[in-house]
Amino acid sequence: MKIAVLGGTGRIGEGLACRWAPHHEIYIGSRDIEKAKNAACGYACQLTDRGIDCRIDGTSNKEAVEKADVVVLSVPYDASLELIECLRPVLKNQIIISLVVPMKKNRWFEYTPPEEGCAALRIQHMLPGISVVSAYHNLSFKKLCNFDLEIEGDVVVCGDYEGAKKVVMNLTQEIRSVRPLDGGPLRESRMIESLTPFLINMAIRNGLSDLGVKFV
């Protein structure tokens, strides 16, 4: 499968790209092509050093999307809306995976959903007919980026298109020790999005860091 990771120079993007690279073609997208190429090169080196064959390229967001079957949106909320506007002409049948969480920080982090109820629904409304799936908001990026650690987290996957949701659940299953869970329709993304600032605040309050979630 060909996977574009937009915001792929960030930590979660890095983690997902590296976890999927042994089995898929990865395109790291960024506004800054040089940055995307450098990141892709760095990830490929990490994997090669571990004896893992892979194909990771860095390119522009637009070109990454044109080549992809699946597009991972791992960018801040405001940037994601601008990006989607720019990408609309090259979106056809790709599955969009939203990791987007609208939040602001005062003393603590606060979830600030749009009037649609959550970021994923806002993105879906901007892209009628395109399969938007919401997932990977609450994965510990430190664990995702460290291949020697067991992640032991759950990934809740929400979406209104069952086929697309199934593709994302299968991609999730490929990440060692991560369990995909069907979270229901896209509107339920509100819960997993709002967990993100809650987890950050709770980590700060309790002297923890980089919390993910597991349903036991």
Next chain:
Amino acid sequence: MKIAVLGGTGRIGEGLACRWAPHHEIYIGSRDIEKAKNAACGYACQLTDRGIDCRIDGTSNKEAVEKADVVVLSVPYDASLELIECLRPVLKNQIIISLVVPMKKNRWFEYTPPEEGCAALRIQHMLPGISVVSAYHNLSFKKLCNFDLEIEGDVVVCGDYEGAKKVVMNLTQEIRSVRPLDGGPLRESRMIESLTPFLINMAIRNGLSDLGVKFV
């Protein structure tokens, strides 16, 4: 410590009562005193059979509250509001622990918070000056009631009174293999309350049951 468990004839009430009974005096409260007495007797027998000394009595909700330092509200949302009205005259310095989740069921469960934002804030507004703490919404009652199982869950505790929150976190720590986490002020209870219907729905969708939550 003297702990009243209102709704103590339900499963979560049973679990908490039995877990705390070895170290505290427990008063099971119910509208139906006979039912409360029978439940208390049953719980005490379970513990005695395991060689654990305990004191668990069944009584009316009002008498249970009069005797208690800590009052656990383990009743449905609508019933909790009526109950609080009745109990107001006997509430003094007790700490109220709200397990209350306002939700309705159509095809799926849906969180239906009051205009205050969550049940715990509604209850706090009804009881100015009383320490309301929100906790234990997402504990697996099957694991809580089965002393041979490791619960391995986290309990998020929210409240605006730091002293009362500390008491509840200490009580939580006494439950084997459960970790208390400070969830912040009472308004954050919205997150842990709304997780309840989400977890029930997710359990149904994924062929699981009785899900709790752990932050990893």
